Amino acid sequence: MIDTSIDLQEFDEAFASAPTSLGELTDGTYTARVTDVSLLLSKAGNPMLVWDLRILGPEFAGKLLKKRRAITHNNITFVRKELETCGLMLGKMSELNGQIHRMVDLDIEITRLTRNGDSNIYFNRRIEADSEPLELSADDLPF
Numbered sequence: 001m002i003d004t005s006i007d008l009q010e011f012d013e014a015f016a017s018a019p020t021s022l023g024e025l026t027d028g029t030y031t032a033r034v035t036d037v038s039l040l041l042s043k044a045g046n047p048m049l050v051w052d053l054r055i056l057g058p059e060f061a062g063k064l065l066k067k068r069r070a071i072t073h074n075n076i077t078f079v080r081k082e083l084e085t086c087g088l089m090l091g092k093m094s095e096l097n098g099q100i101h102r103m104v105d106l107d108i109e110i111t112r113l114t115r116n117g118d119s120n121i122y123f124n125r126r127i128e129a130d131s132e133p134l135e136l137s138a139d140d141l142p143f
Contacts, residue, residue, distance in 0.1 A: 025063055027112050027119075031056045031127060032065065034086070034106040039097065047071040049079070051103070053110065053121070065112075067121040085123040 036052040048070045055063040071079050076093075083090060086103045090096060107127035113120055 025055070025060055025065070025112060027114050029109060029111045029124065030060065032108055032110050034103050034108060035064075037100050037103045039100055042068075042070050044070070049082075049100075053108075056107065065110075065121060067110075067123075082123050085125060087126055 032053040032055050034051055035054050038050045038052075040048050040050055042048040048068055051067040051069075053065040053067060055061055055065070069075070069079055069082060071093075079093075080090075083096070086106055086108065088096075088099055088102060090099065109124040109127060111122045111124055113122065
């Protein structure tokens with residue numbers, strides 16, 4: 001039962017300045033779980049993959065992230081690498097709709113990198129006992 005007569009206003013200022021338990025995610029490498037993947041249309045009208053990711057920890061455990069990747073002719077190579085890193089080996093891009101669900105509950109190593117004020121998330125490798133690590137190099141970055 002909640003006692004609505006308890007006045008908590010005296011704590012408002014201290015609460016506003018208290019750090020959150022998750023803090024601001026810093027650039028670095030993390031283990032995350034794919035909790036959902038959607039295929040949507042971007043504002044520009046391009047197909048777009050949206051991954052919902054939850055950091056597994058130990059630092060920032062529980063923090064939620066979104067990775068968005070528009071699908072265009074200019075970046076199809078990056079899209080394919082990301083899908084394959086997630087274990088999705090498609091014969092044709094048009095097979096994605098029927099296979100997208102296979103990425104949910106996947107554990108993946110990610111890197112968050114900020115350049116010129118823009119943060120991006122890169123997929124490094126699947127976390128599986130039998131998976132080979134995929135090295136992330138400067139050639140793999142889209143800028």
